[in-house]
Amino acid sequence: TPLMRRLPKRGFTNYPFKKEIQIVNVGIISELKMEKIDVNTLIEMGIVKKAHLPVKILGGGEISNAVEVQADMFSATAIKKIESAGGKAIYL
DSSP: OOOOOOHOOOOOGGGGGGGEEEEEEEEHHHHHHEEEEHHHHHHHHHHHOOOSOOEEEEOOOOOOOOOOEESEEEEEHHHHHHTTTTTTTOOO
16 A cells, blocks of 8 residues: 555644634615614524624625624625715724
C-alpha cells in the first residue's frame, strides 16, 4: 500500500476556539416591515434561534424602508444599505 495511506491523519483543528455567529441578511429585515428591530424581535419571529450567540447583519438583498436595527455586528455593505434607506445601524 502507498505510504500516504499507511500514515495516520494529522492536522490542525480550530474547533474548540470556533466563534459561532448567527447571520441575518438585510433582505429578510426589509420583509419584516417594522421600524425597530433587535435580537429579541428576530428570535420572536423565528429568524434567529439562539439568544446567547451574537447576530451579524449582512448586506444580502435590498432594503427600501427606514429601519432602526440593533445587532452585535454589521458588514460594511449592510450599514451602507440600511443608512441609504434612511435607517440606523446600532451596535449592541
